[in-house]
Amino acid sequence: MNNSVDRPWFASYEPNVPRSVEIPNVTLNYFLAESTRKYPYNTATNFVLSYLARGLYTVGGKMTYQKLNEMVDRFANALYQLGVRKGDRVALMLPNSPHYVIAFFASMRIGAIVVNNNPTYTARELKHQLVDSGSETIVLLNLFYPRLQEIRAETPLKRVIVAHIYDTLGPLSRFLVHAKQSKQPDWVDVSHDSSVYLFQHLLERYGPNPPTVDVQPEDVALFQYTGGTTGLPKAAMLTHRNLVANTVQVASWLTKTDYGAEKMMCAIPFFHVYGMTVAMIYGLYLGGELTIVPNPRELDHVMDVMQRERSTLFPGVPAMYIRIVNHPRINEYDLKSIKACISGSAPLPIEVQEKFGQITGGRLVEGFGMTELSPVSHCNPVFGKRKKGSIGIPLPDVDAKIIDLETGEDIPFGSDKEGELVVKGPMVMKGYWNRPEETEATFTPDGWLRTGDICKVDEEGYFYIVDRKKDMMIASGYKVLPRDVEEVLFTHPKVLEAVVVGIPHPTRGDDTIKAFIVLKPGESATPDEIREFCKQHLAPYKVPREVEFRAELPKTMVGKVLRRVLIEEEKAKLAGAPAMETAGASSARG
Incomplete structure (x- = not known):
């Protein structure tokens, strides 16, 4: 980004965060070599499978x-x-x-x-x-x-x-x-x-x-396949420079880290670009200790390790934080060693963010990234101004804006109008492997990467993900975004997890809005109760027509809900095909 160009978000940068960072002209190997030179006898990896004899x-x-x-x-x-x-x-x-x-x-x-x-x-x-x-x-x-x-x-x-x-x-x-x-x-x-x-x-x-x-820094280091939640995965080509740049950008954002002394809880999978960059590579860049657990789904073990090893940094996904704040024995754990957590990969409910901060005393902030961005482009200031519901502001050397969904024209900061988020920066991928047409379609004519996310941006440059373009639903002729409904569902005192999808209706030509809900342990509810709650907070056309309770939601290993799986199950039901069996499911139509 041209450093002479002012951006509204610069005013919200913490005092020690620069507008631009110096990106070393090195490969990823340099980070490990440098930390080895500086901290040869410090612990680099601490692989914790279990404890014996009370730890x-x-x-x-x-x-x-x-x-x-x-x-x-x-x-x-x-x-x-x-x-x-x-x-x-x-x-x-x-x-x-x-x-x-x-x-x-x-x-x-x-x-x-x-x-x-x-x-x-x-x-x-x-x-x-x-x-x-x-x-x-x-x-x-x-x-x-x-x-x-x-x-x-x-x-x-x-x-x-x-x-x-x-x-x-x-x-x-x-x-x-x-x-x-x-x-x-x-x-x-x-x-x-x-x-x-x-x-x-x-x-x-x-x-x-x-x-x-x-x-060389411009050589490709990684083929990272896109999540595949909406179709056949394709490989984003990320260079050494892309990953080095994003590591340095993340490092500039976390202003209160102690090089050679941090303990990084590595529960989010390394095979996911978020865990690979923000936990593994960044942790080694710091000369920190990677506290490694192999299975993020074993929550009791993850929490036990964080407590015993005194983890200080804990990158994760909303599903992890949701389960922690709702853990039945959370009061028995001491997680006060946590300094900062960046949540990515999926929207972070506001209530979870606030409660996690109360429990740990640390700062949990929502950020934004995607495979093609190595992956982080936006984040709320960790120790500065956070805005509820926002993915934050662009990191140093990241430029971002929203463009009109129809015309492609820039939408001014502070406008209430929604548009597609587009991004530029040194962490943007080289392109898709063997997919020249898809690569071309992913970039605007003037070189901005299309994220596929519908956003709003306020006058201070804080961005708000409204939803994915591909997830938008049409109900009663109106466009409905799943997150609008999900944010309401998460405020219901009995709801632990919720996801909303649009099921194509065979005759109406629009979508049936359906909510899939996991209740908190020991709670019970009816579909009518959920719908009545939604009617108090949503326009009638946004209220789910169907509600289904489940014991769990289908997710990727990093905790991202697989909307595609839910939609395919519903389509199979409509077609009369055998539907995938789901544990503990009950539903009703409104």
């Missing part, structure tokens, strides 16, 4: 920066000796663990391109990404190996590297975890499969002397 012994393992850097060198050397070269794709299918950190930075060190894969992918979904990306190497956990076997022959894979969750643990933890896991029904023993390489064996076999590879 006196941790089942897991720690690595110093010096040790982590050595492991990265060893694995980089192994990949190179196995034939991986600059520009080759290395697929990762791993939970949060030291394996992921090692494999990621080893790939960066030799100029390979990481392809993130969700560990919950079916064989079909995995096949799409391996084939589409042209991945010839994959690193995955042994438990996921059977899914790979189903489709391996149909992919370009030449090298399969299998990791075990206990690979990097100390002797006692390794023994305990292996003894327990090997007795589980889903245990997969691949030790005798000659067609795979074992992660641990590679670390032992190859020395910490990888070849020097000329990797």
Whole structure:
């Protein structure tokens, strides 16, 4: 962004936040190398699987920066000796663990391109990404190996590297975890499969002397596939410069961090670009300790770890914070070590933000990002002015505006008119892999990235996501945005989670608004009760015609509700096809 151009949001920047940051002309490998130089004996990764003896012994393992850097060198050397070269794709299918950190930075060190894969992918979904990306190497956990076997022959894979969750643990933890896991029904023993390489064996076999590879900041570092909640995933190409820039931008926003001393709670998955950048890369950039837990859904474990390890930073998603503030034993936990939390990936209910701050004393703020932005572009000031319902203001070196949905013309700041949010900045992706037409369609003629989000912006430059263009519903001839209805539902005292979708009506030609609701533990409600509540706060055409109660909502691993799944289920019902069974569901039509 041209630094001479003034923007209304600059007045809301905290005193120590610059309008522009200096983006070093380096690759991601530089961050780990620098922190190793500065803090060689500080803990880099603290992998916590469980506690024994009331927390006196941790089942897991720690690595110093010096040790982590050595492991990265060893694995980089192994990949190179196995034939991986600059520009080759290395697929990762791993939970949060030291394996992921090692494999990621080893790939960066030799100029390979990481392809993130969700560990919950079916064989079909995995096949799409391996084939589409042209991945010839994959690193995955042994438990996921059977899914790979189903489709391996149909992919370009030449090298399969299998990791075990206990690979990097100390002797006692390794023994305990292996003894327990090997007795589980889903245990997969691949030790005798000659067609795979074992992660641990590679670390032992190859020395910490990888070849020097000329990797440049403009080289692609990552293929990050879009969430796929609305269609077939496509890979955003993110360069080293994109990810370095976004890390530095995030660092400039969090003004009260102590380099070499922070403890980053890494519960949000690293395979998601948000967890990868804001938790893993930023945490290592700080020289902080990555406190790593492999399963974010085990909330009691996450909270236990945060309390015992005294986590100071906790990037997450609304689903995590919602469950924490509504935890039946929240008063038994001491989470006062938390300084700051940035919530992303989905809208953060206002009530949750305020209650989380009361519980922890820390600052929870809503931000905005997307895969194509590496991912963060906006955030509320952490210790400055926060505005309810706003995604905040652009980070340093990010320019943003909203444009008319029909004409594409700029909409002035402070206008009540809604438009599409478009963004510019050094963190904007290079484009979509092998999708030139979609890449072109995603950018305006003058180079702004179209986010697909409908926004308003006030006179101070605070942006408000109204909804996704693709999620807009038409009811009684009026346009209805799901978030308008969801914000009301979240104010109901019995509602824990809520999502609203539009179901195409077979004869009316518009949408039936349907609310899917998860009630708080011990609560009960009727569809009529919910609708009557909505009628007090919404125009008649916005009130859900149908309400369905569920035990849980379908979500991605990072907690984003899969609207597409809900809509497909409803379409199947209308077509007379067998609907997907959902636990604890009840519904009624109004």
